[in-house]
Amino acid sequence: MTKNASLHARRGAAIPRGIANAFPVYPQRAEGSEIWDVEGHRFIDFAGGIAVLNTGHRHPKVMAAVARQLEAYTHTAFQVLPYEPYIEVCERLNALAPFSGDAKSVLFSTGAEAVENAIKIARAATGRPGVIAFAGGFHGRTTLTMALTGKVVPYKKKFGVSPPGIYHLPFPAEDQGVTVADTIKAMDFLFRADIDPTDVAAIIIEPVQGEGGFLPAPTELLVALRATCDKHGILLIADEIQTGFARTGKMFGIENSGVEPDLVTVAKSLAGGFPLSGVIGRAAIMDTVEPGGLGGTYAGSPVACAAALAVLDVILEENLLERAKILGGKIKAALDGFATRNNVVPIAAVRGPGAMVAFDVVRERGGFRPDPDATKRVIQAALAEGVILLSCGVGGNTIRILNPLTISDALLDEGLAMLGKALASANV
Structure with a gap:
């Protein structure tokens, strides 16, 4: 049994099922916009602990301030x-x-x-x-x-x-x-x-x-x-x-x-x-x-x-107000590009101010009908590629992107490429 599986078995025995987990992945460490699990797998974090980590995991300035307070x-x-x-x-x-x-x-x-x-x-x-x-x-x-x-x-x-x-x-x-x-x-x-x-x-x-x-x-x-x-x-x-x-x-x-x-x-x-x-x-x-x-x-x-x-x-x-606008522009441009491809699951309604960006997975191109099953496939395929994503929406077909605003251009591009691959592999 893998370390993740072993921990998940312990979790099931000790914790009620009313608390759901998006993924059976257990982090060992995190830094900036990256997470490594207990088995050494590395992930780019496009979830941010559900929008908690605009300044990223363990930002040095935050950690230093906490360390000083712990001593007081x-x-x-x-x-x-x-x-x-x-x-x-x-x-x-x-x-x-x-x-x-x-x-x-x-x-x-x-x-x-x-x-x-x-x-x-x-x-x-x-x-x-x-x-x-x-x-x-x-x-x-x-x-x-x-x-x-x-x-x-x-x-x-x-x-x-x-x-x-x-x-x-x-x-x-x-x-x-x-x-x-x-x-x-x-x-x-x-x-x-x-x-x-x-x-x-x-x-x-x-x-x-x-x-x-x-x-x-x-x-x-x-x-x-x-x-x-x-x-x-x-x-x-x-x-x-x-x-x-x-x-x-x-x-x-x-x-x-x-x-x-x-x-x-x-x-x-x-x-x-x-x-x-x-x-x-x-x-x-x-x-x-x-x-x-x-x-x-x-x-x-x-x-x-x-x-x-x-x-x-x-x-x-770090001028994160302006950085959010730049990141959002890059993310929406990539998603708009994915939307034009025929080899990916149909997506629509790319939206959101700044870097609060989302899109919908739909049943047919140009339509609105939600496809929650395809959305789940995209999320799981993205995890397999190495990027953590979350869904939301009343139809269960919205994928939201909540990467840290401190993410580098290189990591953002890598994560978006992984998302593109996931959209393609989920198109069954």
């Missing part, structure tokens, strides 16, 4: 003994906030924690219970964030009825025949049939849907949501957990639209692989919560804060 202290609980790294991260986030006026931030550990606390803050600030989210959106796996998530299987199946006060609107998607006008019409219907807008605390939206298929929210929709929020005193929450920290060519994805949110949730690539999340919000809104209403034992770990400060430096020093 690892935990005090910020609510017991506060520490400077937490304050400094919040100061940096406040300065980056994608809205005008004063900002304040609070830190947590996971994306779901950030979303839950954004909803708590919105409800405290407005005195209202209702929250509107979108079909296809992903906001977490806790009871509240699972309710916000707009996909039943696998996130809600067998877990019972969702908490009250959560409503979903259709998300604009060409392949599903949903337009912005359809979404606005559905919102008007919601306000007539189910909840008065004066009972809605917040509308939460991903500037680019992640799990939903890397679907950018049209600027027209975001403008309309902002106008609706302003009219009815509703808060607009931008869930930037996957789109944040340079992935889209802006620090935050919503900046591509020019629309200003009231609250922003962040996590994933904030701390280069260390667990850290947060909520950035307008100062007056953030201060509506009573002392003790926010926090968590591990929230804002000093080690993760040290990593985050280094990540923010790297984004600036």
Whole structure:
């Protein structure tokens, strides 16, 4: 039995099947944009731990900052003994906030924690219970964030009825025949049939849907949501957990639209692989919560804060905002080239701002019908070639590319060549 197989057998015996694994591959070490497994196989990482590694695996500056913090202290609980790294991260986030006026931030550990606390803050600030989210959106796996998530299987199946006060609107998607006008019409219907807008605390939206298929929210929709929020005193929450920290060519994805949110949730690539999340919000809104209403034992770990400060430096020093645009252009050009070939599985709808790029695997060239079986073949063929990819989308046929923004041109080209081979070998 191979080392991977042996570990996977142990995993099956010790860990419930409710936690799925994309691949039975167990890393031994990683560096930059590359991973080596326990059997010595080398992979180019186009998954980034699900968009966590915009600055790559073990960036030297991040690792040095973590090492210094480990020599000082690892935990005090910020609510017991506060520490400077937490304050400094919040100061940096406040300065980056994608809205005008004063900002304040609070830190947590996971994306779901950030979303839950954004909803708590919105409800405290407005005195209202209702929250509107979108079909296809992903906001977490806790009871509240699972309710916000707009996909039943696998996130809600067998877990019972969702908490009250959560409503979903259709998300604009060409392949599903949903337009912005359809979404606005559905919102008007919601306000007539189910909840008065004066009972809605917040509308939460991903500037680019992640799990939903890397679907950018049209600027027209975001403008309309902002106008609706302003009219009815509703808060607009931008869930930037996957789109944040340079992935889209802006620090935050919503900046591509020019629309200003009231609250922003962040996590994933904030701390280069260390667990850290947060909520950035307008100062007056953030201060509506009573002392003790926010926090968590591990929230804002000093080690993760040290990593985050280094990540923010790297984004600036290595000009990753511009690098994301360059990488995205190269990736989309390669995918457009693959789409013209007759010897590969049919692909369509190459899309995404910056380096948040995806494409769909379809049943026929020029069509929209999803082919999830072919998508699985492509993913497995890519792994055999040596590149790690992830699928997503409501039809299970979207392949997303989330390589580190620090990847070299040579490694990117090598990974894209492997993807091209995988598309060809999956064309059976």
